[in-house]
Amino acid sequence: MxxxxxxxxxxxxxxxxxxxxxxxxxxxxxxxxxxxxxxxxxxxxxxxxxxxxxxxxxxxxxxxxxxxxxxxxxxxxxxxxxAGERHTFDVPLDWSLISGFNRAVLRELATGVPFGEVVGYGDLARRVGRPGGAQAVGMAMGANPLPVVVPCHRVVESDGGIGGFGGGLETKRRLLALEGVLPEPLF
Missing domain, CATH: 3.30.160.70 (Methylated DNA-protein cysteine methyltransferase domain)
Structure with missing residues (x-):
């Protein structure tokens, strides 16, 4: 280097x-x-x-x-x-830990799904030219080396389920609540 x-x-x-x-x-x-x-x-x-x-x-x-x-x-x-004081990130990202389809999906997620919005696994697959690739998108989310900054918490199931999350479902719920997508947990 x-x-x-x-x-x-x-x-x-x-x-x-x-x-x-x-x-x-x-x-x-x-x-x-x-x-x-x-x-x-x-x-x-x-x-x-x-x-x-x-x-x-x-x-x-x-x-x-x-x-x-x-x-x-x-x-x-x-x-x-x-802290709820910032909705976007503008630090440079080093994408060297991820490549191919996973990198394409994560770059689309980083640029195409803004704060307070969610996208389905299948929708994200279509956006990168791979209709029917919802499971592959799920794998890409699991491989995301930059969670929070590259917002894999914004990818949800088409039936309304919140889907999986490498940081745990409680963390995903808290991030979605922070963005106003889900109500704040009561406890």
Whole structure:
């Protein structure tokens, strides 16, 4: 990896931090190209597994550095979103952890399904030219390396069910409630 002096990352190494949020601890990681990973329920064990995977996939061990400018901005935007103060993200994204159909689906989701709206798995499959690919879209959502920022929580079942979610159904419900799609849980 080349060094990107403007992003403040040491020797171009990927950086990471864990942030406490209302939906539990989130681990965010960034490369010189952009935010590369968001991990739910980032307890020590989950974080360590995520860091091992990132080291394998990126070819460099991420360094804990919440002050790295790109990462700090991503953290600020995620916190503002979760506080209901922000509806969009404008940090650069590094798509290198996902490719092919999954990347196409996630890019369409990121640009084509705004805050407060939902899309069905089948509808999203049609949007990327694969009618009948609802199950494949579900697999793409499960493989999303950038949940929250690339809003896989906005993909729901056509019959009104909320569908699955890698961060857990309670987290999905809370994110949809935050966006006004579902009523706030009573408890």
């Amino acid at each position: 080349s060094s990107h002096g403007q992003d403040g990352q040491r020797d171009g190494a990927p950086v990471w931090a864990v942030v406490e949020t209302d939906i539990g601890p989130l681990m965010l990681a960034a490369t010189g190209a952009g935010l590369v990973n968001v991990v739910f329920h980032a307890t020590a064990a989950v974080r360590d597994r995520a860091l091992e995977r990132l080291t394998e996939r990126l070819g460099a061990a991420p360094v804990e550095d919440p002050a790295a400018p790109l990462l700090a901005e991503a953290i600020r935007q995620v916190q503002a979103y979760l």
